[in-house]
Amino acid sequence: MSEKKKMRATIPEEEYMFPGTVDCQGCGAAYAMRLALKALGPKTMVVIPACCWSIIAGPFPTSALKMPIYHTAFETAAAVASGVKAGLSIREKEATVLAWAGDGGTFDIGVQSLSAAAERNEDFIYVCYDNEAYMNTGIQRSSATPWGAWTTTTPRKHPKDRPKKNMMEIMAAHRIPYAASATVGHPEDFVRKLKKAREIRGTRFFHVLATCPTGWRSPPELMLEVPRLAVETCVFPLYEIDNGVYSISKKPKEKLPVTEYLKVQGRFRHLTDQQIQYIQEHVDETWELLLKKEKLGRLF
Amino acid sequence: MSTVKVITGNHAASFGARDSRAEVIAAYPITPQTQIVELLSEFCADGTLKAKFIKVESEHSAMAACIGASAAGVRAYTATSAHGLALMHEMLHWAANGRHPVVMANVNRAMGPPWSIWTDQNDSLAQRDTGWLQFYCESNQEVYDTTMIAFKACEQVLLPGMLVLDAFILSHTYEPVEMPDQELIDEFLPPFDPPYKMDLDDARAFGALTTPEWYMELRYLIQEAHEKALVTVREVEKEFGETFGRYYGTLELYRCDDAEEVILIAGSTASTAKDAVDIMRKGGRKIGLARIKLFRPFPNEEIRDIASRVNKMIVIDRNVSFGNQGIFFNEIKASLYSAKNRPPVYGFVAGLGGRDMKIDDITGIVEQADTCDIEEILWWGVKL
Numbered sequence: 001m002s003e004k005k006k007m008r009a010t011i012p013e014e015e016y017m018f019p020g021t022v023d024c025q026g027c028g029a030a031y032a033m034r035l036a037l038k039a040l041g042p043k044t045m046v047v048i049p050a051c052c053w054s055i056i057a058g059p060f061p062t063s064a065l066k067m068p069i070y071h072t073a074f075e076t077a078a079a080v081a082s083g084v085k086a087g088l089s090i091r092e093k094e095a096t097v098l099a100w101a102g103d104g105g106t107f108d109i110g111v112q113s114l115s116a117a118a119e120r121n122e123d124f125i126y127v128c129y130d131n132e133a134y135m136n137t138g139i140q141r142s143s144a145t146p147w148g149a150w151t152t153t154t155p156r157k158h159p160k161d162r163p164k165k166n167m168m169e170i171m172a173a174h175r176i177p178y179a180a181s182a183t184v185g186h187p188e189d190f191v192r193k194l195k196k197a198r199e200i201r202g203t204r205f206f207h208v209l210a211t212c213p214t215g216w217r218s219p220p221e222l223m224l225e226v227p228r229l230a231v232e233t234c235v236f237p238l239y240e241i242d243n244g245v246y247s248i249s250k251k252p253k254e255k256l257p258v259t260e261y262l263k264v265q266g267r268f269r270h271l272t273d274q275q276i277q278y279i280q281e282h283v284d285e286t287w288e289l290l291l292k293k294e295k296l297g298r299l300f
Numbered sequence: 301m302s303t304v305k306v307i308t309g310n311h312a313a314s315f316g317a318r319d320s321r322a323e324v325i326a327a328y329p330i331t332p333q334t335q336i337v338e339l340l341s342e343f344c345a346d347g348t349l350k351a352k353f354i355k356v357e358s359e360h361s362a363m364a365a366c367i368g369a370s371a372a373g374v375r376a377y378t379a380t381s382a383h384g385l386a387l388m389h390e391m392l393h394w395a396a397n398g399r400h401p402v403v404m405a406n407v408n409r410a411m412g413p414p415w416s417i418w419t420d421q422n423d424s425l426a427q428r429d430t431g432w433l434q435f436y437c438e439s440n441q442e443v444y445d446t447t448m449i450a451f452k453a454c455e456q457v458l459l460p461g462m463l464v465l466d467a468f469i470l471s472h473t474y475e476p477v478e479m480p481d482q483e484l485i486d487e488f489l490p491p492f493d494p495p496y497k498m499d500l501d502d503a504r505a506f507g508a509l510t511t512p513e514w515y516m517e518l519r520y521l522i523q524e525a526h527e528k529a530l531v532t533v534r535e536v537e538k539e540f541g542e543t544f545g546r547y548y549g550t551l552e553l554y555r556c557d558d559a560e561e562v563i564l565i566a567g568s569t570a571s572t573a574k575d576a577v578d579i580m581r582k583g584g585r586k587i588g589l590a591r592i593k594l595f596r597p598f599p600n601e602e603i604r605d606i607a608s609r610v611n612k613m614i615v616i617d618r619n620v621s622f623g624n625q626g627i628f629f630n631e632i633k634a635s636l637y638s639a640k641n642r643p644p645v646y647g648f649v650a651g652l653g654g655r656d657m658k659i660d661d662i663t664g665i666v667e668q669a670d671t672c673d674i675e676e677i678l679w680w681g682v683k684l
Contacts, residue, residue, distance in 0.1 A: 083368020
């Protein structure tokens with residue numbers, strides 16, 4: 001084989017997560033952590049509030065990770081991470097502090113402490129692995145649940161009737177140095193962004209779409225495929241906001257209709273054609289707005 | 301050289317945190333605590349104190365950040381009051397159950413509604429079962445001293461500690477406070493070095509899900525640590541006294557040697573009650589006072605000991621457990637159940653929401669206890 005044809009792995013081979021975790025089959029959240037730690041490397045400390053990862057990380061006396069973990073209360077990831085980083089800086093210890101929370105702990109109960117930490121520009125990476133509902137407690141709706149989705153608290157007769165909260169925009173409004181969206185279906189993109197973020201100081205926010213076959217009623221073997229469809233349909237665009245500059249990481253060559261994404265998930269099974277049309281229109285508008293923002297250059 | 305400053309109780313708390321060399325402070329403002337954190341932010345800004353001050357958006361986050369800092373291996377401090385303390389409640393459990401020796405000043409303030417900014421003890425006593433050590437202070441000097449006593453004792457037993465001072469009566473009142481030489485303080489209170497911390501070379505998971513197989517053992521260890529804390533606090537107080545010449549004790553006895561009856565009370569009202577004791581003694585009553593300095597762990601043996609030497613105990617509670625009685629009253633009676641000599645114990649609820657507690661109130665309570673039934677729930681001075 002000639003030198004030219006040699007493939008270079010973009011994802012580090014080192015593993016910082018032990019096998020045998022107790023996640024569901026096809027869990028995007030578990031894969032997201034595995035990728036994140038590969039990208040951030042061994043000098044990382046993890047703060048985990050109540051979420052699926054409180055379980056996945058393993059019960060006492062086991063641990064799924066090779067790095068220190070602090071398990072904390074639901075709404076406190078950003079506040080505890082602020083304290084950990086302050087303590088480490090007093091001790092003059094170098095480490096990337098990674099706050100790792102679900103959508104409930106980020107969009108809902110943890111939004112206050114996260115907003116405050118972002119306003120203070122605390123020096124940590126905050127990853128929200130978004131599975132779009134309270135999955136650990138049994139699929140209850142959160143403010144990250146998309147319009148029209150079934151959950152155990154938004155039954156099919158009255159599915160979610162409000163759009164998903166736009167967390168990226170909320171974080172950008174704090175004028176933090178870096179925010180990025182990612183999915184578990186795009187590992188290279190996620191790893192690249194994390195490596196970039198690792199070198200930036202201040203609050204860095206990641207919004208990661210993490211497949212949840214259990215809650216989305218999608219086949220576990222489609223763990224990678226479902227978020228790829230989310231990107232190809234522009235339901236979940238991949239982009240960065242780097243010091244106020246928007247850049248879209250992946251523009252679909254041919255934007256797929258949202259049905260391609262919706263139809264592989266049982267949580268959208270009840271939707272009528274009219275409702276799907278409404279989703280399509282909303283997705284189109286949001287995508288157009290993002291394209292415009294990208295053209296505007298530095299926004300803050 | 302020690303220095304003497306005439307300062308408020310709040311500033312005594314700030315100087316206490318400064319001289320204890322707190323390393324991370326996370327706090328949120330609330331009346332009547334604000335001056336504590338204002339002065340601390342000055343100390344951090346001018347470099348007098350080499351600490352990180354995290355200006356959080358709530359008391360809940362204040363405690364969460366202190367916990368994070370403590371987990372990272374540094375000395376953490378905060379201060380709050382009333383509603384702020386109530387908002388922290390979840391994280392108070394987290395600090396104690398996570399074995400983080402965070403120290404906090406709580407300015408005793410009544411809970412709303414209706415809004416009240418004045419003193420009573422329901423805010424701190426409502427946190428009785430969270431696992432925190434609780435120290436009730438009588439003077440500004442004691443607030444200052446107790447900060448370093450609390451850090452030293454708490455770091456030895458790996459439990460958090462709350463020192464409590466009355467709103468306005470201490471928090472905003474100026475008193476002379478002696479501050480020892482920093483070198484002596486550093487000798488008394490060495491740097492915090494916890495056995496377990498967030499460490500890349502010794503990676504551990506803190507607070508991971510624990511099944512019924514081990515949870516109870518972890519709670520038993522906290523109970524054991526509290527029992528040890530009773531001894532530790534006495535040892536630390538003794539060492540503090542030997543070094544700096546001021547002794548407080550866990551249950552301070554005032555004119556109790558020949559006392560036939562004793563008032564039990566906590567906080568700054570003890571000062572007023574001591575004057576009342578002096579006056580009543582002049583009138584011929586053999587009365588003494590026992591001031592509850594340490595509420596958690598509770599000094600049961602000392603309570604039983606004083607009970608065995610008197611004919612009557614009068615407990616004055618600036619708090620109430622609704623549907624039952626004053627909280628100290630209940631605690632003291634529980635303590636005495638297994639005692640051989642149990643004098644009658646009278647409980648009075650008084651001074652809620654900052655209602656003034658004067659010498660006449662104390663003597664009046666003592667006189668009323670002469671004629672009333674121990675079964676009664678006695679509210680002092682209620683205009684209804």
